[in-house]
Amino acid sequence: MFCPKCGAANPEGRNFCSSCGGPLQIIGAVNTSGMGRLAQIPPEVRGWNWGGFWWGWIWGIGNSVWIALLGLIPIVSLVMMFVLGAKGSEWAWTARKWESIEHFKRVQRNWALAGWILFIIGVLFWVAYFALAVCVMTTIEAIP
Numbered sequence: 001m002f003c004p005k006c007g008a009a010n011p012e013g014r015n016f017c018s019s020c021g022g023p024l025q026i027i028g029a030v031n032t033s034g035m036g037r038l039a040q041i042p043p044e045v046r047g048w049n050w051g052g053f054w055w056g057w058i059w060g061i062g063n064s065v066w067i068a069l070l071g072l073i074p075i076v077s078l079v080m081m082f083v084l085g086a087k088g089s090e091w092a093w094t095a096r097k098w099e100s101i102e103h104f105k106r107v108q109r110n111w112a113l114a115g116w117i118l119f120i121i122g123v124l125f126w127v128a129y130f131a132l133a134v135c136v137m138t139t140i141e142a143i144p
């Protein structure tokens with residue numbers, strides 16, 4: 001196969017050009033996203049999905065991954081965080097039609113970013129909550 005960027009010949013099955021390092025699979029690859037069992041999962045699509053991990057069933061609705069709704073069940077939701085983190089990318093690729101791998105990665109990157117923002121807001125909330133609790137406790141102790 002030939003690199004779409006620099007034209008160098010590469011052995012079949014490689015993901016990146018040995019000459020320029022550019023991606024070999026994206027351009028010209030058949031887009032089988034959204035075809036369920038028939039969908040072929042490009043190697044670029046695989047990998048941990050932080051959007052699914054943090055957003056759970058909300059991410060599931062946004063990406064047509066309905067099994068993520070199991071995350072609505074307490075305790076099961078904790079397991080689903082890790083299941084969606086590990087398998088979310090592949091499931092989202094097979095569940096709905098994406099314009100391209102780039103489109104898929106861009107959308108999943110946004111979910112991941114939003115997930116980390118959610119996480120940071122959550123941490124700040126709990127820090128503020130405990131700080132307030134300590135303030136209230138010490139104030140009440142100080143009242144004669």
Ligand SMILES: [Zn+2]
Pocket residue numbers: 003004005006007008017018019020021022
């Ligand atoms: Zn190249």
